[in-house]
């Protein structure tokens with residue numbers, strides 16, 4: 001039962017032990033991973049097994065929670081959205097002027113040819129005294145097609161989110177990834193009409209992923225671009241599938257992170273601009289998280305009896321990693337919501353500000369505090 005899993009996690013909070021609760025997009029299962037001590041296990045080379053929580057800037061360590069205990073329960077996600085207080089965002093003109101100046105500065109650099117795209121972001125502080133489990137239940141009920149997580153490590157912090165973006169999903173040597181960019185508010189049942197700015201912004205991500213991966217993998221194919229809904233927002237998405245050589249998952253992962261959906265292009269120049277100009281630390285926002293190198297058995301001949309089967313089984317490694325978007329860090333009496341957006345030559349600072357305000361509603365609207 002969900003309640004029992006929540007109680008187990010609540011005890012971990014009290015006893016200062018790490019845990020993560022998560023549900024995969026459109027899944028009816030809630031998974032709890034519990035580590036039985038408070039050690040911080042740092043990732044060395046992504047060959048580790050566990051639940052990984054990686055920062056945007058991998059010069060800081062990614063952390064892996066050991067799966068000392070794993071519990072799965074069925075999730076009866078209510079069909080009705082939970083009534084959510086209509087929080088109104090405070091109009092912060094000082095912050096708006098700071099952020100729009102930062103965007104104008106980035107657009108100048110793009111016009112001067114220093115880079116083509118950079119993803120800029122900001123952090124919004126909100127008072128929040130709600131029970132963590134009430135908040136997480138609202139996330140689970142509200143964002144059924146997202147990866148919904150509640151991560152806690154007593155020495156690192158507490159994070160929650162509902163992300164629409166897969167970084168990479170692998171099964172043996174097969175993998176899928178996606179290019180997700182372009183944002184529009186959803187209005188009624190209307191399908192979004194995309195502008196050239198949004199189409200180009202997303203195409204740039206697709207091209208980057210394709211060119212970055214193509215020499216590192218055996219095969220790579222792209223699907224048609226489509227419009228997908230994430231909460232109240234529309235995005236443009238292109239899925240890509242391929243195969244990599246044995247033991248090359250770490251190389252694929254390192255090549256993919258960070259994509260221009262969260263950093264920019266060319267990568268190094270955009271990242272330098274972010275680290276020097278955003279003036280706050282993203283920490284785990286726009287990093288990635290999820291199951292790393294889980295072992296699953298592949299049965300090669302389903303007709304054979306169990307006792308004969310061992311010779312026909314092989315162990316596959318699977319990973320399912322998501323980009324840490326539409327997320328927040330929780331503290332005793334407040335939450336910090338992280339939001340950003342892609343800046344290109346065609347960006348208009350005022351509109352980019354509004355886009356971050358829209359994105360902040362994904363977490364903002366499930367917080368009851370004023």
Ligand SMILES: C=C(O[C@H]1C=CC=C(C(=O)O)[C@@H]1O)C(=O)O
Pocket residue numbers: 119121165180181182183235260261262325326338339340341342359
């Ligand atoms: C950086 C974020 O979103 C990325 C993913 C989808 C669409 C995006 C955009 O339209 O700019 C961003 O690239 C965020 O939500 O904080």
